[in-house]
Structures are given as structure tokens and as C-alpha cells.
Amino acid sequence: xxxxFRPKAATIMVVDDDVESARLLECALLPLNFNVIKAHTGRDxxxxxxxxxxxxxxxxxxxxDLNGFEICSxxxxxxDQTDYDFIPVIMVTALSSRRDKIKGLEAGADDxxxxxxxxxxxxxxxKSLLRIKYLHKSLQEGYEELKRLERVKDLxxxxxxxDLKNPLTAIMGCLELLDMRLGESLPxxxxxxxxxxxxxxxxxxxxxxxxLDITKMEEGKLGLDYVNIEIDRLFQEIEEMxxxxxxxxxxxxxxxxEDVPVFQADRGLLVRILENLVSNAIKSITSRRAGLxxxxxxxxxxxxxVVISVTDNGCGIPERYQDKxxxxxxxxxxxxxxxxxxxxLGLTFCKLAIETHKGEIFVRSREGEGSEFVxxxxxxxxxxxV
Ligand SMILES: Nc1ncnc2c1ncn2[C@@H]1O[C@H](COP(=O)(O)OP(=O)(O)OP(=O)(O)O)[C@@H](O)[C@H]1O
Ligand SMILES: [Mg+2]
Numbered sequence: 001x002x003x004x005f006r007p008k009a010a011t012i013m014v015v016d017d018d019v020e021s022a023r024l025l026e027c028a029l030l031p032l033n034f035n036v037i038k039a040h041t042g043r044d045x046x047x048x049x050x051x052x053x054x055x056x057x058x059x060x061x062x063x064x065d066l067n068g069f070e071i072c073s074x075x076x077x078x079x080d081q082t083d084y085d086f087i088p089v090i091m092v093t094a095l096s097s098r099r100d101k102i103k104g105l106e107a108g109a110d111d112x113x114x115x116x117x118x119x120x121x122x123x124x125x126x127k128s129l130l131r132i133k134y135l136h137k138s139l140q141e142g143y144e145e146l147k148r149l150e151r152v153k154d155l156x157x158x159x160x161x162x163d164l165k166n167p168l169t170a171i172m173g174c175l176e177l178l179d180m181r182l183g184e185s186l187p188x189x190x191x192x193x194x195x196x197x198x199x200x201x202x203x204x205x206x207x208x209x210x211x212l213d214i215t216k217m218e219e220g221k222l223g224l225d226y227v228n229i230e231i232d233r234l235f236q237e238i239e240e241m242x243x244x245x246x247x248x249x250x251x252x253x254x255x256x257x258e259d260v261p262v263f264q265a266d267r268g269l270l271v272r273i274l275e276n277l278v279s280n281a282i283k284s285i286t287s288r289r290a291g292l293x294x295x296x297x298x299x300x301x302x303x304x305x306v307v308i309s310v311t312d313n314g315c316g317i318p319e320r321y322q323d324k325x326x327x328x329x330x331x332x333x334x335x336x337x338x339x340x341x342x343x344x345l346g347l348t349f350c351k352l353a354i355e356t357h358k359g360e361i362f363v364r365s366r367e368g369e370g371s372e373f374v375x376x377x378x379x380x381x382x383x384x385x386v
Contacts (some may be wrong), residue, residue, distance in 0.1 A: 010130050011035040013054035015045040015071065016092070017063045019113075025058055025092075025291075028119045029126075044068025045223040046074060054087065054329075056129055061093040061100070068093070069107040086136045088129035092117065154215070161211050168208065172201045182366045198243060206275060210349040213269075214328070217352040224266040226358060229262045229298045232304070234267070238274045238295065242282065250280060251291030258298035259355035263306050263379050270352045276346040277310040277373050283315025284371065305359070313370040322363055350375070 014032045019040065026181040037052050039045035040063045048054075055077065060066035072089050091104045094115040095335050101112060102155040105195055110129055126205045175198040182194065235255045246253050278293060285291035296309040319327065328348045347361075354361045354375045365371035 009033075009035075009121055010055040011037060011052060012047060013037050013039060013045065013052065013057045015039045015042070015057060015063075015068075016060040018060070021060070025285070032050060032123065040073045041048065043193070045071055047219070048268065049075060049078065054135060056126060057087060057089045058219065059089055059091050059321065061091055067270070069103055072104065072107040072109050074097065085140075086133050088133055090125055090129065092381065114151070158215060161208055167210055168205055169203060172198065172205065175201065176203070201280070207345065209272065210276070210345045214345060214349050214352060222356060226264045227267050228262050229265050229270065230262055232257055234270065234274070235297070236293045237271065238278055239272070241275065245282060246291075246293070249282065249285065249291060251285055251293060253293045253295065256294060256296045259300060260297050260306055261379065263377065265357055265377055273353050273375070274310065275351045276350050280346060281310055281312035281314060281371070284312050284316075286315060290311070300376070304379055305336050306379055307374060309372055309378050310376040311370065311372040316367040316369050317363065317365040317371055320366050322365060325363070326361070
């Protein structure tokens with residue numbers, strides 16, 4: 001028998017209006033060292049339930065105030081609504097009809113024993129249900145412990161990821177200095193090194209920030225810092241951010257801005273949404289033909305939303321993946337293994353950040369031709385504070 005399972009310490013509640021029958025059951029159970037408590041009415045039974053917290057109930061069906069089916073339903077309901085452990089109920093009944101058994105099962109009974117009682121059978125059923133109760137309890141405790149450990153692990157990961165930011169930004173600062181001071185004086189092939197390392201550290205920082213903010217947004221803990229957004233300035237900043245990377249890969253970035261009024265959004269998040277989308281677009285352009293990325297902005301027909309899109313003429317996304325790419329860690333397994341260390345979090349971040357703004361994101365794409373990621377942000381009434 002498993003450690004911790006002590007059926008003899010269990011408390012059994014006998015519910016029977018017939019004092020003699022209850023006494024008979026008590027006499028059968030006491031020699032096995034069970035604690036026995038008795039109730040002779042339904043109401044007594046319910047009152048005792050809270051006081052004594054029995055491990056199992058032997059319940060007579062026919063009683064004057066509440067019948068066994070009613071008591072059984074009430075006990076099971078109580079267990080469901082509170083953090084009581086599972087309380088098995090055996091219905092002791094003179095009724096042997098199929099209909100009553102079904103009624104008993106519907107009320108939540110775990111087993112039946114017919115009158116006149118076979119005591120050996122009754123004791124075997126009691127022990128078996130107590131064993132199930134113990135297993136149920138250990139499973140529940142195991143599950144609670146797993147949940148607790150999962151929370152601790154999440155917290156720890158979150159702290160480690162957060163702490164990675166400081167050394168990384170320090171490295172980036174040094175590299176920027178090195179790139180500025182030495183850049184001009186180095187031959188082109190050596191100049192590429194600090195610049196390249198800088199580019200990689202930027203990507204690492206983007207991944208760390210995505211990871212940190214996804215968790216915050218999932219927990220609803222990321223507050224938005226609404227400010228006025230001028231779309232042309234925003235696009236300019238994004239274009240500058242990627243200009244050297246795009247140049248190196250012979251990719252042109254162009255802007256198409258229709259009449260977009262100043263609107264309110266969290267600028268930091270908006271920059272990072274576009275940063276993720278443009279970085280994906282750049283990664284998608286691997287063919288030799290001239291790469292083109294278009295940043296577009298306009299409003300919808302009713303003038304209620306800003307519509308922003310990032311279009312590329314890269315590899316495109318097969319239709320079967322188009323829904324999945326917004327899920328955490330989903331990556332289209334089209335690229336050769338080991339080509340890059342992406343996490344598949346970029347679009348999850350974009351989706352959550354856009355939805356936090358009460359907007360939407362979707363993709364239109366054709367394999368081999370390119371993709372267009374479109375997102376909307378509400379124009380009116382979207383600001384909490386400006
Ligand atoms: N513009 C695009 N063209 C083609 N495929 C794309 C494009 N954008 C996203 N994808 C596909 O969707 C997948 C998920 O994109 P997502 O930005 O979430 O992750 P990632 O870029 O792989 O990693 P991370 O953004 O975390 O560095 C990518 O791996 C890629 O296969
Ligand atoms: Mg990405």
C-alpha cells in the first residue's frame with residue numbers, strides 16, 4: 001500500500017433514520033478502527049458534513065426529511081463549490097430497481113449496496129473507495145505542486161531574461177562607440193565586424209523585449225503609454241533603423257502614406273511592431289531579384305481606423321501556415337536548419353500589442369511572390385491619456 005494511505009484513520013459518516021441500522025453499520029466499522037459519526041436526518045447529515053469533514057458517507061435512501069438522492073446531490077455540490085476533498089458516497093438502499101440506481105448515479109453516488117446488507121461486500125467497497133479517494137487527493141496535490149513550480153519557473157525565467165538586458169545594452173554601447181571611432185579607419189572587410197556584431201546584439205535585444213512584453217501582455221500587466229503619433233516621422237525612423245541592413249542586401253524600402261491624421265498609440269510598442277514586421281520582411285527576401293519593402297499607411301473607408309501595412313516581395317507564406325504564424329513559437333519550417341536563431345515570437349508580440357490597442361492584424365500572402373502584413377488601430381476614442 002502506498003505511503004500516506006491510512007484507511008483506518010478515516011472518518012465515515014453513517015446517515016440512516018433507522019437507529020438500529022445505523023448502529024449495525026457502526027458495529028461493523030469500529031473494529032476496523034474507522035472513526036464513525038452518525039446522523040439520523042438529512043439536515044443533521046448536512047450540518048455534520050461541515051463540522052466533521054467525513055472521508056466517506058454511507059447514505060440511506062429513504063428518509064423522512066430529505067431523501068438520499070437529495071442529500072447526495074447537496075454533498076457533491078458542496079464539494080464542487082468549495083476546496084473540500086472528494087467525498088465518496090455509498091448509497092445503502094432497499095431499492096434495487098434500475099431506475100433508482102440511475103437516479104443515484106445522477107445525484108453523484110459512487111456506489112450502491114442493497115439491503116439486507118452483505119457486510120463483507122460493504123467493507124470491501126468502503127476500502128476500495130477510500131483508496132480511490134487517496135489517489136484522487138495525491139493527484140490533486142501533485143497537480144497543485146506542479147502549478148506552483150510552473151509559476152516559480154516562469155518568474156525565474158522572466159527575471160533571467162530581464163537581467164540579460166543590462167549586459168547586452170552595455171555591449172551594444174561599447175560596440176556603437178567602436179563602430180563610430182574605428183569604422184572609418186578600418187578596411188571595408190574589417191569594418192563589417194563591429195557593425196555586424198552590433199546588428200546581432202540589436203536582434204537579441206528585440207527578442208528579449210518581445211519575450212518580456214508578451215508575458216506582461218498575456219497577464220494584462222502592460223499599460224499603454226498613449227502619445228500623439230505622426231506616421232511620417234514614425235516611418236522615417238523605421239526606414240533609418242533598417243537602411244544599412246537593407247542596403248547590404250540590395251533591398252529598397254519605400255513609403256506610401258495617404259492622408260493619415262495624427263492619432264494616439266503607444267509609440268514604443270508601435271516602433272517595435274513595425275521593427276518586427278520589417279525584420280521579417282527583410283529575412284523573407286532571399287532570392288536574387290531586387291528586394292522591395294513598402295511601408296503603407298492610410299485610413300479605412302469610414303475613417304474610423306488607421307490601416308498600416310508592411311509588404312515585401314520575399315518568399316511568401318504557404319496558406320496552411322498563415323493562421324499559425326501568430327502563435328507563440330510557431331515558425332514556418334521552410335528555411336534550412338541552423339540558418340538563424342529566431343524564436344518565432346515576433347508576430348505573437350505584434351498580435352498582442354495590436355490587440356492591446358484594440359486593433360487587428362492579418363496577413364495576405366502568396367508563396368513565392370511575397371507577403372503583406374496589415375494591421376489596424378482605432379482612430380477615435382483610442383487614447384487613455386495624451
Ligand atoms: N514577411 C514574411 N515573409 C515570409 N515569411 C514570414 C514573414 N513574416 C513571418 N514569416 C514566417 O512566420 C514565422 C513567424 O514569424 P515571427 O516573427 O513570429 O518569428 P521569427 O521571425 O521566426 O522569430 P523572431 O521574430 O522571434 O525573431 C517566421 O519564422 C517566418 O517563417
Ligand atoms: Mg520575426
